[in-house]
Every structure is written in structure tokens, then in C-alpha cells.
Amino acid sequence: MSTVIESSRPLLLTMGDACGIGPEIAVAAWAQDRGADLRLVGDVDVFRRALRFMGLRLPVALLEHADDPAPPDCLPVWQPPGLPQDLLAQPLGQVSAAAGAAAARCIVAATQEQRAGRSRALVTAPIHKEALHAGGIDHPGHTELLQALCADADGRLPPVRMMLANEELRVVLVTIHVALRQAVDQITTGRVLQTLRIADAALRRAGIAAPRIAVAGLNPHAGEGGLFGGEEIEHIAPAIEQARTLGIDARGPFAPDTVFMRARHAPPQHPGEFDVVVAMTHDQGLIPVKYLGVEEGVNVTLGLPLVRTSPDHGTAFDIAGTGKADPSSMSAAIRMARVLAG
Known part of the structure; x- marks a missing residue:
């Protein structure tokens, strides 16, 4: 059981691409961590399916707001408005416009929460760049999307850099x-x-x-x-x-x-x-x-007016839904986010 002290400002962990391993490593990392400060952002049914894939028997708590208190020993999920309705119908391990749009919506919603002061750090599960583009997002990846979301009032983008660390x-x-x-x-x-x-x-x-x-x-x-x-x-x-x-x-x-x-x-x-x-x-x-080794690797976006980390690997379409996904890099990203957020 984690000894993390509960904070009114949680860490938000986004779902990533629903057709990849993102939801699986998210629920597995939460199950290992169980920190009271950790919330998952995404489709509640996708996360329930991910729990089955990973062989985890956990109740799911659907939160009304991202910073709501989470019931103990329940997977805490905040489902932002505007997600596509047919995510479970998308084929696992394949590029999906719906999955790309959903991944982007989770990133946008979580970033808005952090910029509004209702979250202290953002941890992102892997997205697929082709799916993101198919979903109508004109950014090549997380870094560029987050940069655009953090533009100032005059539209100036913050200078950002990518750091990978293990x-x-x-x-x-x-x-x-x-x-x-x-x-x-x-x-x-x-x-x-x-x-x-x-x-x-x-x-x-x-x-x-x-x-x-x-x-x-x-x-x-x-x-x-x-x-x-x-x-x-x-x-x-x-x-x-x-x-x-x-x-x-x-x-x-x-x-x-x-x-x-x-x-x-x-x-x-x-x-x-x-x-x-x-x-x-x-x-x-x-x-x-x-x-x-990508097992403990963490991607950190530097230069943003917020803390963002992610695992050092992609969507792993080839093993999506098999329960073989390793959450180690996601767990490392959660730990790094806590360090950087203070």
C-alpha cells in the first residue's frame, strides 16, 4: 500500500490511445501505486476492459470532477466530456481516428485542469501519432500539442524541450x-x-x-x-x-x-x-x-508552465489486449512527476 499523502491537487494520468497498451499500463501502475493523489483520465469502460486484460479485480469509482476525493481501494476515473462514444468498438492494435480523438481530448481536459490549478502534475500514457492525425489533431505528438495548449494570451508558444531519463x-x-x-x-x-x-x-x-x-x-x-x-x-x-x-x-x-x-x-x-x-x-x-532499457525510462517535457511526464515507449499495438504490457516505465513516470511537482 502506498504511503503517498492525499493532496487536494492530484496527479492526472491520461488514458492514451485506447487501441494500444496505454489503458493497461495505467491501471496496472495505479494498482501497484495506489497513491491517494493519483486519478485516471479517460473512458471508464476502456479502463474496466483494461483491468480485465491485466487480470485485476478492482472496483471503479467514476468521479464527477478530476479533483474529487477518491474512495479507498477503487480505481478513480474522471471521464471528461466530449469523448467518442464507440471506443470499445475500435479494433485493438490498429490505428483508429476515434481513439486518436479520445486521446487528444483527455490530454486537453487534463491540461486545462492543471492550468486551472486543480492538478499539480500530468502523466500521459502513449498515443499513436497517426491516430492523432486521423482524429483531426494537427500536431505530431504530445510535446507539440501541450506546447499549443500552453500558449500565452498573445498566442506565443513556450519554448519546450524533450528530456528522456532513466x-x-x-x-x-x-x-x-x-x-x-x-x-x-x-x-x-x-x-x-x-x-x-x-x-x-x-x-x-x-x-x-x-x-x-x-x-x-x-x-x-x-x-x-x-x-x-x-x-x-x-x-x-x-x-x-x-x-x-x-x-x-x-x-x-x-x-x-x-x-x-x-x-x-x-x-x-x-x-x-x-x-x-x-x-x-x-x-x-x-x-x-x-x-x-525502456522499462524505467521517462519522457519529461521541459519548458512548459506545468509538469508533464510519460513512459519512454509507444502504444505497442502488437501486444494490446494480451495482458503482457509492462507498467514499469509508467510507474517511473508517476514517481518522476511527484518529484518534479514537489
Whole structure:
């Protein structure tokens, strides 16, 4: 039984894609955690089905409001208005416009609750980008949708970055969901510096007093003095110099094929040299984190005016409905959300 103290402002855990494993890992993580501060956001019948898939026999409490008190030992579900009515009819393991629309509706509703001060953190189950698009959502993923939902009154978007973390390695990305050709064009001094500032601030909020930041180069051997590309000389090194004048302990650029090994924290044999690596592109940064194992990996969106974490894996359509889904990454995301929310 969890010893988490009940809060009037809960953590909200969204359903994710109803045709994937999101509902299954959500209910399984709740069953392991049973924190009084945790509420599930989504279709109540989808969650009941997920309980059956995972072999869990738990009563379900349908809450009228997201921050209502939850009865003890009942799965607490808040079903936001506006969900599609036919989610159980959608084939498991397949792209569904209805499932994509429902996943987005849960994210929007949970974000509104947090921005209104009725929640202190958001944990999101995996969504499917193709289903999201089919459901009429013009954003490629969670990060971009949340960024749009957090625009200010003048429509300005907050600068956000993706961090993936596990017990051994943290990585923050300069570029996210764009084609590789576009990503290279986005690597500017200003964008790299902004990433360093966001990463430094996030780690300080998480309790690291003086974060040590390693910066990966873009090109092989970090450009080898300009022989293999000029981005390191023209953009990345100047950003590191500017960050250091601001009191940020940023170092590099380092060769991207070795910097992640140097930062990996696996004591006692291998204490990491750095607290985080800033990587230039999506795959450059995420491959090493995921290679170490997605079971405990957590995706954190930095730069938002709210706390958001999620598991470090996708919808796993191939095992949806089989009861084989592992909730470990979801549980890690819940723990991380509590740390960041304070």
C-alpha cells in the first residue's frame, strides 16, 4: 500500500490511445501505486476492459470532477466530456481516428485542469501519432500539442524541450519531431543556448544544485575542427561559451559517439561525469537512452508552465489486449512527476 499523502491537487494520468497498451499500463501502475493523489483520465469502460486484460479485480469509482476525493481501494476515473462514444468498438492494435480523438481530448481536459490549478502534475500514457492525425489533431505528438495548449494570451508558444531519463542517463534534445534535414537547419546558437538554459533550470528544480551538462556535437568526431562540418564551430561552441557566462556548467561539444558513455551513471564501477547530455537530434539522443532499457525510462517535457511526464515507449499495438504490457516505465513516470511537482 502506498504511503503517498492525499493532496487536494492530484496527479492526472491520461488514458492514451485506447487501441494500444496505454489503458493497461495505467491501471496496472495505479494498482501497484495506489497513491491517494493519483486519478485516471479517460473512458471508464476502456479502463474496466483494461483491468480485465491485466487480470485485476478492482472496483471503479467514476468521479464527477478530476479533483474529487477518491474512495479507498477503487480505481478513480474522471471521464471528461466530449469523448467518442464507440471506443470499445475500435479494433485493438490498429490505428483508429476515434481513439486518436479520445486521446487528444483527455490530454486537453487534463491540461486545462492543471492550468486551472486543480492538478499539480500530468502523466500521459502513449498515443499513436497517426491516430492523432486521423482524429483531426494537427500536431505530431504530445510535446507539440501541450506546447499549443500552453500558449500565452498573445498566442506565443513556450519554448519546450524533450528530456528522456532513466536511472543511468538523462538526455535533453535540441530538436524533436522534424525531418533530419530540417533538424540540421534548426541547430543555431540561439536554440542550443535556449536548450542549455532550459535543461539547467529543470535539473536545478529537481534538486541538482549545479548541473553538469555535456553537449554532443552534431557531426562525426564533433566536426573534427571543421573537417566534417561547421555546425560545432559556428553554432554549438558559441552557445556553450554564452551559457558559461550565465553560470551554466556546460562543456563540449564532445564527439557524439562517446559522450553518452561518459555521462552514463552506473556506480560504483562507472559514476557518470555529467548529469545530463544535450543532444542535437531526436535519434542521436534517444537511441542511447532506449538502448539502456525502456522499462524505467521517462519522457519529461521541459519548458512548459506545468509538469508533464510519460513512459519512454509507444502504444505497442502488437501486444494490446494480451495482458503482457509492462507498467514499469509508467510507474517511473508517476514517481518522476511527484518529484518534479514537489
